[in-house]
Amino acid sequence: LVQLLTPAALAGFLLWCLHLPSMRARFDVKTPTGSIPVSPGVGVRVLWFLLAAAPSVLLLAVTNHVCLDVATVPFLWVVPLALYLVSFIFCFEGERWYARRLYLLQAAVSLVAVLVALGEASGLPVTIQVAIFFSALFVLSMVCHGELARLKPDPGQLTGFYLTVSAGGAAGGVFVGVIAPRVFSAYVELHAGLALITVLVLGVLARDSWDGRQSSRKSCVAAMLSWGVMAVGLLFVLGRMAEGTRRDVIDVSRNFYGVLRVWDETMPESQEPVG
Structure with a gap:
């Protein structure tokens, strides 16, 4: 549990240190006289929370999967943590780092590659x-x-924005480090993170298609349809994977070291049981 929560705590501390100067600068911006800042709705706040929680879930889930099932290398967990932090810094440093169409295309390719792996x-x-x-x-x-940076509100609403983002990141870490080991008998956090991100992309594209201009609405609808097909295929494949892990399994247990599965296997007639 300590190893799972340490990266999340370190990530939160580093993010707070990195954004403290920018937050102070933004809070110094005064609202023009006579203008009333528009308070974000509940739906936007939910998107803030989930868009912050999803990469946190993915960070810990990928770290667990790679370090336990793929390559047991000391301090390998530093690499995914660094990638997570770099993505946060790039997106909140400026809009030039996040080319939306390019990254949505790369995200679709990445989902397919992860399913293959x-x-x-x-x-x-x-x-x-x-x-x-x-x-x-x-x-x-x-x-x-x-997408989280694109939804950043006016300076007068930044306090609630950063509090929601912090709560979402912490919730993702608690889900992977505390809740999932007590609820699930197998490592399904990675599958849940992939499904959540796919649904979130659909939600953001749907929101843009309703709120955007007519010129951008067509591209958002086309992207939403493409991601809808991707989401259906992803959920189908993940369901088949989960079904395959339970096939012919007598008992499944999960602890700190991994998942133990016991299944009944018929031995060939030419072999005799040992002992």
Whole structure:
């Protein structure tokens, strides 16, 4: 539990240190006389929370999967943490780092690559699997943080914005480090994170299609339809994967070291049981 929560706590502390000067500068901006800042609605606040929670879930889920099932290398967890922080810094430093169309396309490719790497019959080398999971973490974190930066409110509402973002990041860490080990008997956090990000992209595109101009509405609808097909396919594949892990399984248990599965396997007639 300590190893799971330490990266999340370090990430939160670093983000607070990085954004403290910019937050002070923004708070110094005064609202013009006679203008009333528009308070964001509940739907926008929910998007703030979920867009901050999803990459936090993905960070810890990818770290667990790679460090436990792919490559047991000391201090390998530093790499995904650095990618997560870099994506946050890039997206909130300026709009030039987040090319929306390019990253949405890369996100779709990353989702397909992760599904291939998660397949039991993939047989990919360890280096390729690590590259797939880490690159997918960076791209999907860029998408979530980029959309989060696009939803940043007026300076008068930044206090609630950053509090919601902090709460979302902490909630993602609590889900992976505390709730999931007590609720699930297998590592499904990565699957849940991928599904959540796919649904969030659909939600953001749907919001833009309703609130945007007529010229951008068509492109948002086209992207939303494409991601809708992607979401259906992703949920179908993830469901098949979950079904495959339960097939012929007698018992499943999960602890700090991993998941233990016990299943009944019929031995060939030519072999005799040992002992």
